[in-house]
Amino acid sequence: MSYLKKIKLVSLLFLSFLSFNTFADVIKCAPASGSNTIQQDIIFDIKANNTNISTGTELASTTTNAIVLTCDFTGQDLNLNHVYFKNLMQPSIKSMLINSGVTINQTLTQYGDSTVTITNPVVPNIDLLAWPEKNNQLILIYYKFSVKKGANPLRPFDTGLFLLGTHVNKQNTYLGGDVYIRIVGNLTLLCPAPAVSITSSNGGTVGFGAISPKQMDTGGVVSRTFNIGMAIPDDCETGLNVSVRFEPNNNTILGEKYLDMGNGLQTVIKNNSTELNFNQPYVIGEIKPFKPITVPYSATLSKIPGQTITPGPFSKTVRVIVSY
Structure with missing residues (x-):
């Protein structure tokens, strides 16, 4: 007896699942020589009228x-x-620059002209370039910065040294090449012809009128008010910080603040209730264009202790020195 065996042929298909890694990119950067960072000062003076x-x-x-x-x-x-420059500038520094009347541009030139305004609220990455697959590829990095007049009036400022940004790959991985900058604006001619014009009440004369020696001998005092007006030129773009001092003009001063009138009487000058020393500057503050100020003073006459009052007319002259 013979048996017929049925043979089944089975075809097997083996599938190979292959993955080609296309996500690798710039994986490592190091300084070829020297420094791994850029540090730059941008310091400038304004030598023209702001309004121009x-x-x-x-x-x-x-x-x-x-x-x-x-x-x-x-x-x-x-x-x-690709290699990118990523801006990391702090918003507070942007605000300082904008409020000081400037905007700042950063330009990449060696791999094509690419410019961003770093004082804008949002600053895009600067795309340096894409390099083909290769190890130890040398990359030259430097930037140009331009300071431009912004919409606001110019003001002096100093940002101090700060981190502007660094370099990253497409996956935002840190590559190095940090950039630090400091920007300083020295506005030296905000006032083309700085000056303070001075006026005083009553033509600069403080009149005490008729004084009774008997009244003064018994501790009486006589006070008179006067004002000093100050203004700066209208073509100044910002204010001038002003201080005032009174000089005795070769007259005798007692106790640094009392002007000897030469007849047994003395005069002290006050601003509000504060007695002022002669030859000492007192800060008035900032005087702005188109906004003149008037500072009130008083002169108080009294007897010099232990002296005899001499009747008759008397006068003394002091100088008012305004510094700015």
Whole structure:
């Protein structure tokens, strides 16, 4: 007896699931030599009238020192091998610059012209370039900065040294090359011809009138008020900080604050209730254009203890010195 065996043929299909890694990119950067950071001061003086400087006028520009990084690029897709500069500027510094009347541009020139305004609320990344797959690729990095007149009036300012930003890859991974800058605006001619014009009540004369020696001998005092007016030129763009001092003009001063009238009487000058020393400056504060001020004073006459009052006319002259 013979048996017929049925043979089943089975075909097997083996599937290989392959994955090609396309997410690798710039994985490592290090300084090729020297420093791994950029540090730049941008210091400038304003030497023209603020009102004559139109918005957008360049006030200063500078190019930073250069650094060279060596980076490993592993992305097979060129689009993954980009290097970016990421802005990390603090909002408080942006506000300082904007309120001081300037805007700041940062420009990349060595890999194509790319400019961002770093004082804007949102600052996009600067795309340096994409490099093909390669280890130890050298990257030259430097930037140009331009300070321009903004919409607000110019004011002096100093940001101090701060971290502007750093370099990252497409996945926002830190690559190094930190950039630190300091921006200083010295406004030296906000007032083209700084001056303070001075006026005084009664033509600069303080009249005590008729004085009774008997009244003064018994401890009487006589006070008279006077005012000093001050103003600065209208073409000044900001105020001037002013102080005032009274000089005795070669007259005798007793106890630093009492003017010897030469007849047994003395005069002290007061601002409100404060007795003022001669030859000592007293801060008035800022006087602004188109806003003159008037400062009230008083002169108080009294007897010098232990002296005899001599009847008759008397007068003394003092100088008022205004510093700014």
